[in-house]
Amino acid sequence: MPDLATPTRTAPALCIEGLTYRYPNADRSTKPASSPPGGPNVSFALRDVSLTLAAGELALLAGRSACGKSTLLRAACGLVPHFHGGEIEGSVSVAGIDALRAGPGELAAVVGYVAQDPETQVVSTTVAAEIALPLEMRGEPGVSRARAVEEVALALAIPHLLDRTVDTLSGGELQRVALAAALVTRPRLVLLDEPTSQLDPVAGDELIWLLRRLNEEWGVSILLAEHRLERCLAAADRVVAMDSGSVAFDGQPVDFLAWAQDADTALETPGARLFSLAGIEPLPTGVRDARRILASTEAVGGGRAGSPDRARRPVFRPAPLARAAHLEAKNPARGRDPRPSLDAMAADVRDLWVELDAGETARDVLRGIDLRVDRGERVALMGRNGAGKSTLLRTLAGLVEPVRGKVRVSDGMALLTQNPGDYLVRERVGDELPGEQGLAALRVVGLEHALDADPRDLSGGERQRLALAIALAGRMEGDELPGLVALDEPTRGMDRARKQELVELIGGLAGRGAAVVVATHDVEFAAAFAERVVLLGDGVTIADGAAAEILSGGWYFATEVARILDLPGVVTAEQGAAVLEAECL
Amino acid sequence: MRSPFAYTPRAGPLQAASPAAAVAYLGSLTVVAFLYSNPLVLAATGIAAALAGRLAGADRAVRAAIKLGLAIAVPIVVVNALVVSRGETVLARLGEWPLFGQVDVTAEAIADGCVFGLRAVVVMIAFAVYSACVDPDRVLRALRPIAGRSALTATLISRLVPVAAADAGRLRDAGRLRGPAAAPLGRAALARRLLAGSLDRAVDVASTLELRGYGLDAPRPDCAGCADCAQRSRFDARFYGIGTALLTAAIGAKLLGADAFSAYPTVQVGVATSTLAVSAVVVVAGLGPLARRRRPRRNPARAIRGSEAARA
Numbered sequence A: 001m002p003d004l005a006t007p008t009r010t011a012p013a014l015c016i017e018g019l020t021y022r023y024p025n026a027d028r029s030t031k032p033a034s035s036p037p038g039g040p041n042v043s044f045a046l047r048d049v050s051l052t053l054a055a056g057e058l059a060l061l062a063g064r065s066a067c068g069k070s071t072l073l074r075a076a077c078g079l080v081p082h083f084h085g086g087e088i089e090g091s092v093s094v095a096g097i098d099a100l101r102a103g104p105g106e107l108a109a110v111v112g113y114v115a116q117d118p119e120t121q122v123v124s125t126t127v128a129a130e131i132a133l134p135l136e137m138r139g140e141p142g143v144s145r146a147r148a149v150e151e152v153a154l155a156l157a158i159p160h161l162l163d164r165t166v167d168t169l170s171g172g173e174l175q176r177v178a179l180a181a182a183l184v185t186r187p188r189l190v191l192l193d194e195p196t197s198q199l200d201p202v203a204g205d206e207l208i209w210l211l212r213r214l215n216e217e218w219g220v221s222i223l224l225a226e227h228r229l230e231r232c233l234a235a236a237d238r239v240v241a242m243d244s245g246s247v248a249f250d251g252q253p254v255d256f257l258a259w260a261q262d263a264d265t266a267l268e269t270p271g272a273r274l275f276s277l278a279g280i281e282p283l284p285t286g287v288r289d290a291r292r293i294l295a296s297t298e299a300v301g302g303g304r305a306g307s308p309d310r311a312r313r314p315v316f317r318p319a320p321l322a323r324a325a326h327l328e329a330k331n332p333a334r335g336r337d338p339r340p341s342l343d344a345m346a347a348d349v350r351d352l353w354v355e356l357d358a359g360e361t362a363r364d365v366l367r368g369i370d371l372r373v374d375r376g377e378r379v380a381l382m383g384r385n386g387a388g389k390s391t392l393l394r395t396l397a398g399l400v401e402p403v404r405g406k407v408r409v410s411d412g413m414a415l416l417t418q419n420p421g422d423y424l425v426r427e428r429v430g431d432e433l434p435g436e437q438g439l440a441a442l443r444v445v446g447l448e449h450a451l452d453a454d455p456r457d458l459s460g461g462e463r464q465r466l467a468l469a470i471a472l473a474g475r476m477e478g479d480e481l482p483g484l485v486a487l488d489e490p491t492r493g494m495d496r497a498r499k500q501e502l503v504e505l506i507g508g509l510a511g512r513g514a515a516v517v518v519a520t521h522d523v524e525f526a527a528a529f530a531e532r533v534v535l536l537g538d539g540v541t542i543a544d545g546a547a548a549e550i551l552s553g554g555w556y557f558a559t560e561v562a563r564i565l566d567l568p569g570v571v572t573a574e575q576g577a578a579v580l581e582a583e584c585l
Numbered sequence B: 001m002r003s004p005f006a007y008t009p010r011a012g013p014l015q016a017a018s019p020a021a022a023v024a025y026l027g028s029l030t031v032v033a034f035l036y037s038n039p040l041v042l043a044a045t046g047i048a049a050a051l052a053g054r055l056a057g058a059d060r061a062v063r064a065a066i067k068l069g070l071a072i073a074v075p076i077v078v079v080n081a082l083v084v085s086r087g088e089t090v091l092a093r094l095g096e097w098p099l100f101g102q103v104d105v106t107a108e109a110i111a112d113g114c115v116f117g118l119r120a121v122v123v124m125i126a127f128a129v130y131s132a133c134v135d136p137d138r139v140l141r142a143l144r145p146i147a148g149r150s151a152l153t154a155t156l157i158s159r160l161v162p163v164a165a166a167d168a169g170r171l172r173d174a175g176r177l178r179g180p181a182a183a184p185l186g187r188a189a190l191a192r193r194l195l196a197g198s199l200d201r202a203v204d205v206a207s208t209l210e211l212r213g214y215g216l217d218a219p220r221p222d223c224a225g226c227a228d229c230a231q232r233s234r235f236d237a238r239f240y241g242i243g244t245a246l247l248t249a250a251i252g253a254k255l256l257g258a259d260a261f262s263a264y265p266t267v268q269v270g271v272a273t274s275t276l277a278v279s280a281v282v283v284v285a286g287l288g289p290l291a292r293r294r295r296p297r298r299n300p301a302r303a304i305r306g307s308e309a310a311r312a
Helices: A069-077 A127-137 A142-155 A171-183 A201-218 A229-235 A253-263 A270-278 A287-300 A321-330 A389-396 A435-444 A460-472 A496-511 A523-529 A560-565 A573-584 B019-035 B039-055 B059-083 B107-133 B136-143 B148-177 B187-211 B236-255 B273-285 B300-311
Strands: A014-022 A046-053 A058-063 A087-094 A111-114 A189-193 A221-225 A238-243 A246-251 A345-358 A361-374 A378-382 A404-409 A413-416 A484-488 A515-519 A532-537 A540-546 B090-097 B101-106
Touching: A014 A069, A046 A069, A046 A087, A046 A246, A058 A069, A058 A201, A058 A229, A069 A087, A069 A111, A069 A189, A069 A221, A111 A171, A127 A142, A127 A171, A127 B136, A142 A171, A171 A189, A171 A201, A189 A201, A201 A221, A201 A229, A229 A253, A229 A287, A238 A253, A246 A253, A253 A270, A270 A287, A270 A560, A270 A573, A287 A560, A345 A389, A345 A515, A361 A389, A361 A515, A361 A540, A378 A389, A378 A496, A378 A523, A389 A404, A389 A413, A389 A484, A389 A515, A413 A460, A413 B148, A435 A460, A460 A484, A460 A496, A496 A515, A496 A523, A515 A523, A560 A573, B019 B039, B019 B107, B019 B136, B019 B236, B019 B273, B039 B059, B039 B107, B039 B273, B059 B101, B059 B107, B101 B107, B136 B148, B148 B187, B236 B273
Parallel strands: A058 A221, A058 A238, A111 A189, A189 A221, A378 A515, A378 A532, A413 A484, A484 A515
Antiparallel strands: A014 A046, A014 A087, A238 A246, A345 A361, A345 A404, A532 A540, B090 B101
């Protein structure tokens, strides 16, 4: 039995055996896998989980929302059960330290944890003090503290931030600072809970490759929970997929893709979906892998069954073209009408300048934006963190006063901000939306059946729809929607299945005549719903055009399929599969 | 939008000084403001605090403190004028008021209220300069070994106050974005939602503190090698010195009668030499954060080349 708080060099970074856990006050509705017949019915967040992570491994934790990923990470850093309470069975050890006996403070010497929301994981005023805090708590002398802070800041490329206050940092910078604070004690294991969910594609990719570099150079084991698998699958050594609190799959990334194809297509990456629709094997774990497979496919003219190395050789299994064509027809991303009618204008912005207070000085956040959106259009507003997307939406909604330019919004506007929970202040859906107009708004989002429900009991997607109904209520004439419906980063922390529901909701709103503008970092989501993409960069419009054109013409703001095929106008797996099959035939 | 009172790291003597030295310096100005009622000395203290803020680069904080201080000072003057009927110079007889009785507004009561208000403004400026220039992390670090629980509470508050302010701003925006037919937000609902959100935030921050090892009974760092203790600022002596000198001068001058002021029955403001002298000393103390600008050293080789070129 290892000592309570002494890490062992030879021990695996993380060893979990038969872990079953229930949060305090959880519903007593479902039975754990290990409970004896006739035992109590209890809702378990984790059910009989066994997992071993070797030193120096980078593992990806996949699964739908609420499948137990975050709980597993909390158990590995000691927050479960020491901080959250609840009932727990089984064993968890981190670098040989028994996590069920040692608290999170003791474990912090060997494990670092980075949560989803960077804003709630900083506790100091300046970046340097935040990074130094874990060492200070351990009584490290100032000299070694200063050295450790300097080294971790250099490793994460943030030495220029050390003297800044945390409230002046962007989301991406804050995420790096949180990672630095987790790494400064040189832990054996780092746990990250959806670290890229609030980052733009550039910052997200940078973070993943930074983790890979730390993993390779420092030998840190990494367990990374993510929904956007296409971003990190190529960097992972291994994938652990969870379902309803249990481990459903544990193996190599390429095997995971094959498993997801059969078990849960919501976990497929766009690249894997492209290959599976086009009937190409093996499925690719990333863009580089996909290009290599496609190149070798062309070289061998398609693998043939019976060859000795069939498992490693790409194989064409052409799916019926009709299938891809059918999927193509379902895809809402189509070219927009190039001749908008003047009557159909939903919002018109001319030479818009917005200045916001940035501490000591004011900063031009929007610089001469021109934008016109017509009724029925589905527009994705994209750009890196701080490009001005949210400010543009807030200006359209009248929350921000422009310093120059004209803003016209005809027929009203409903804006759903980044946190739908901010709209929900009462304990009954019907109390939030009273009367006939409230009911009409609930009908638009498909929640008319939930009048008596408590908003807190609704699922994440339902809460978002309820918040949208609250924004719409009274802005509709009869059943007619306002001219413009805008959503700001609606897919944060969403799994692919919920994103698909949102795509359908957006399609429904646009189908009823509203212009829908969505500010998003999620290129795959943008490709799924948008017909037009407006790309902002530092307050100016960089590009404005058809989604297929914009999302296939770059590197960061391009879908995985576009990056694999590099063909103009091909952004979705369905479009790509159709092209590949046509070439094959 | 950042609060004007939020700490902003800048290069300057006041920011570089240890928290204790900064507190000694700004605290001495506050003590003078409470020690004196003479408007001349109070005004001098206000000028000194504002000057200190200006030299430390905290203009925004000073401006905001003056606005906030005036917002507090004006009601003080009004209430004092209505409540106190002493003084010989009656400006207005407002008759019998419920609760107040006979209300006579006198010039003396207004002058007395102005002194109270001026003191509030001065103290507000000194606190604003402290808030904008003294790193709260260093203050907490200094406090932790002495009072761990108080430091923890202060850490939570110092983090949660700006987060709660941001949450309140977001909730207000969401309230404005509610459709006209949605139930109105209402102050009670907003307050309840904000409280619930703050509790969630507090749990998140507490779990982060737990993960950083706040619950550990860590040994105090060895002060021999401790950067914070070993690298005391070279400006500490300056601020301790100014604070001590200021307090000594202020107390000595007060004993010599420099605080001559009485509002009733008629306003009498003493302008003795000692009053003028202490006022001058106080204003000069405001120059404490003045940074000495060094001339950039010239590279001797380049200087020689430059002079040769000039000769040529």
